[in-house]
Amino acid sequence: DAYLARIAEHDAQINSFITVTEDSARQAAEAADARRAAGQASLLTGIPLAHKDIFCTQGVRTSCGSKMLDNFVAPYSATVVEKLDQEGMVSLGKTNMDEFAMGSSNESSFYGPVRNPWDAQAVPGGSSGGSAAAIAARLTPAATGTDTGGSIRQPASFCGITGLKPTYGRVSRWGMIAYASSLDQGGPMARTAEDCALLLSAMAGFDPKDSTSIQRGVPDYRSALDSPLSGLTIGLPKEYFGDGLDASVADVLQAAIRELEALGVTFKDVSLPNTRLAIPSYYVIAPAEASSNLSRFDGVRFGHRCENPQDLEDLYKRSRGEGFGAEVKRRIMIGTYALSEGFYDAYYRKAQQIRRLLTQDFLAAFNEVDLLLGPVAPTTAFNLGSKNNDPVQMYLEDIYTLGINLAGLPGMSVPAGFAAGRPVGMQLIGPHFEEARLLNVAHQYQ
Numbered sequence: 001d002a003y004l005a006r007i008a009e010h011d012a013q014i015n016s017f018i019t020v021t022e023d024s025a026r027q028a029a030e031a032a033d034a035r036r037a038a039g040q041a042s043l044l045t046g047i048p049l050a051h052k053d054i055f056c057t058q059g060v061r062t063s064c065g066s067k068m069l070d071n072f073v074a075p076y077s078a079t080v081v082e083k084l085d086q087e088g089m090v091s092l093g094k095t096n097m098d099e100f101a102m103g104s105s106n107e108s109s110f111y112g113p114v115r116n117p118w119d120a121q122a123v124p125g126g127s128s129g130g131s132a133a134a135i136a137a138r139l140t141p142a143a144t145g146t147d148t149g150g151s152i153r154q155p156a157s158f159c160g161i162t163g164l165k166p167t168y169g170r171v172s173r174w175g176m177i178a179y180a181s182s183l184d185q186g187g188p189m190a191r192t193a194e195d196c197a198l199l200l201s202a203m204a205g206f207d208p209k210d211s212t213s214i215q216r217g218v219p220d221y222r223s224a225l226d227s228p229l230s231g232l233t234i235g236l237p238k239e240y241f242g243d244g245l246d247a248s249v250a251d252v253l254q255a256a257i258r259e260l261e262a263l264g265v266t267f268k269d270v271s272l273p274n275t276r277l278a279i280p281s282y283y284v285i286a287p288a289e290a291s292s293n294l295s296r297f298d299g300v301r302f303g304h305r306c307e308n309p310q311d312l313e314d315l316y317k318r319s320r321g322e323g324f325g326a327e328v329k330r331r332i333m334i335g336t337y338a339l340s341e342g343f344y345d346a347y348y349r350k351a352q353q354i355r356r357l358l359t360q361d362f363l364a365a366f367n368e369v370d371l372l373l374g375p376v377a378p379t380t381a382f383n384l385g386s387k388n389n390d391p392v393q394m395y396l397e398d399i400y401t402l403g404i405n406l407a408g409l410p411g412m413s414v415p416a417g418f419a420a421g422r423p424v425g426m427q428l429i430g431p432h433f434e435e436a437r438l439l440n441v442a443h444q445y446q
């Protein structure tokens with residue numbers, strides 16, 4: 001009741017929810033009460049949460065922030081949603097997002113931009129901006145997000161909350177609407193690392209319905225939270241602290257580094273020499289995969305269908321032309337171009353080769369250090385409308401987050417302070433499957 005009341009009071013201004021499922025939330029809360037009375041509650045039973053509107057939720061509209069799916073009611077739930085349902089969590093609804101998760105500011109949503117609860121002039125970040133803003137405004141204690149190139153970490157940073165992008169394959173992608181399948185990964189967003197640990201323990205695990213999910217036991221991520229940090233070595237990639245990083249963000253990170261030193265962490269300078277190639281590589285690979293994934297939205301089986309199609313060609317063209325927004329169309333065109341005969345070697349193949357180089361940079365760094373620390377984004381939350389008309393400016397925001405997805409690594413955004421009243425996150429990056437280490441450092445720091 002308290003969270004539903006807060007949503008009713010504040011979300012007209014913030015716009016973090018696309019759909020609020022008030023009735024089913026109350027039913028789930030009653031079921032959770034019964035479960036608790038029967039002595040069968042887990043730690044998550046009865047805890048409210050919200051799902052990014054990219055996760056299919058049975059019987060509830062799943063829009064992916066697009067007009068294309070405005071009328072789409074999912075016939076089944078994503079594995080992540082099912083797992084959290086099974087814990088007895090109470091879903092409050094579906095959160096706003098950039099259309100098909102393409103964006104860094106939440107301004108590409110068909111349902112309008114989300115406002116940053118810390119400053120209504122500022123974007124919340126994207127694409128999981130609705131989830132981050134809802135948590136920051138205390139409209140929900142937790143939410144799911146997805147991260148293809150930073151979409152959990154960057155909005156977490158801009159809104160001053162904690163978000164974790166797991167190792168690729170750690171969390172099932174089944175029922176998560178695909179953007180770029182080799183990069184997409186769902187993960188938890190919450191106030192603290194401890195809450196993220198609880199959520200991740202419930203979300204992670206092998207799923208026979210996702211061929212890229214990994215058959216590997218899921219640790220209890222809470223058990224390592226209290227380990228001391230002495231003996232830990234964290235690398236500071238010099239390319240993450242160079243030109244382009246806002247001085248006020250750098251200052252906040254320096255203070256965080258000093259605090260971690262006081263907790264026993266040793267810092268070491270390292271290099272990720274190919275960092276500058278992350279943006280060009282990602283912005284070929286992600287649109288290429290998207291152009292293929294989004295071909296399923298054809299106006300035939302589900303989603304938007306144009307009025308009075310003349311023939312099949314007309315049905316495809318007008319349904320897609322009307323259903324997709326400008327950024328989605330841009331990505332489909334870039335991706336189709338990069339994959340077309342004659343250009344494949346120059347763009348897609350080259351981007352994949354760079355992807356391997358970037359991965360090798362990280363693996364080499366992890367021979368020297370346990371984890372890496374850096375900024376999440378070059379700036380704090382920017383103003384609504386300030387980068388919206390310049391896609392390249394928007395893509396440059398992603399310089400510190402994309403490489404982690406290209407390499408399949410886990411990464412986390414942890415609130416580190418404020419610059420001019422806007423939150424600053426610090427990013428922790430680990431070797432594959434070292435989520436527990438990230439959570440441990442974040443928890444000790446918090």
Ligand code: GLN
Pocket residue numbers: 101102103104126127146147148149150151152179286398
């Ligand atoms: N900003 C990046 C993009 O637009 C990342 C988005 C994401 O992680 N879903 O592609």
